[in-house]
Amino acid sequence: MDGIRVVACDVFGTTVDWYAGVAEQVRELLGDTDAGAFASQWRERYLPSMANVREGRRDWAYLDTLHRESLDELLDRHGLDPDEDTRRRLVRAWHRLPAWPDSVEGLTRLRERHILAALSNGGFALLTNLVKAARLPFDCILSAELARTYKPAPEVYLTAARLLDVAPDEVLMVAAHGWDLDGAREAGLRTAFLERPGEKGPHQAADRGMAADVSVASFTELADLLSPAGAGR
Missing domain, CATH: 1.10.150.240 (Putative phosphatase; domain 2)
Structure with missing residues (x-):
């Protein structure tokens, strides 16, 4: 990492x-x-x-x-x-959707040492409203609307890297969905699978064991992996 x-x-x-x-x-x-x-x-x-x-x-x-x-x-x-x-x-x-219990704490810790971006297929207004209502501590919102297409098209991931003036392999894409991680990997990003067993409720099985550079069960666990022990605490 x-x-x-x-x-x-x-x-x-x-x-x-x-x-x-x-x-x-x-x-x-x-x-x-x-x-x-x-x-x-x-x-x-x-x-x-x-x-x-x-x-x-x-x-x-x-x-x-x-x-x-x-x-x-x-x-x-x-x-x-x-x-x-x-x-x-x-x-x-x-x-207007609730954050997972680990999201705010984990994202806050990740933001201390990295640029933290929301990279979503949601429209810019939708994401702005959602992030504000859920009090999510993102540094910026990168809507697929900026690329005029949708993930997993490579243009979405590459537009995010270009707008933040970084190389694709300097971006870690975090997602609970294999299709999103596959698209990010093909665009040259690094990937983290965050398992959300209850994401789809009782009607569908959530993605499990997706291929990624790292796999975690929460944003707080990801913060532990990306920071030296005790950093930012």
Whole structure:
């Protein structure tokens, strides 16, 4: 891990608990709907919707637009027809998600010795709202919106390195998802797999044992690995 200057962190699932956060807000807004299943089905549309942009099957659209399109399809499938205000509030559920218990402490420690960046497929406004609400101590937000494509396209990771004026191998990408780590590695970044067993709730199995330069169970464990014993405490 020598030579790491930037720690770039995935957000959804890695830094914040999207499943619990979205399910809670779905429950509030849609009442009797199985909120957990609804949240999981919505998330299932996440990668395919971005692949349509990344692979040129549709023009660039930021994540709120993709979430809204997926939401409308899912509501129709469930036979639900909430009003426009409710639909907008549901889309903005992704702007307000709780941090995992180790995130703030671990990120704070990582920030003492490294540039700490949020590197996510979320739109810039979404990430700004989320980081502020969850009090996440990032030095900067690097939205895929800046590259006009989505992870795991190499342009997203390379844009992050270019904007921070570092070489790709000076960036450590931290994620709970194998596809994200694979994309980062192919772009020349170093990688850290952060295992989140409960990330997808009870409906889907979380990624486990993904290939990476290092594997950890928390941001605090990663801070221990990247800092000399007792540093920053």
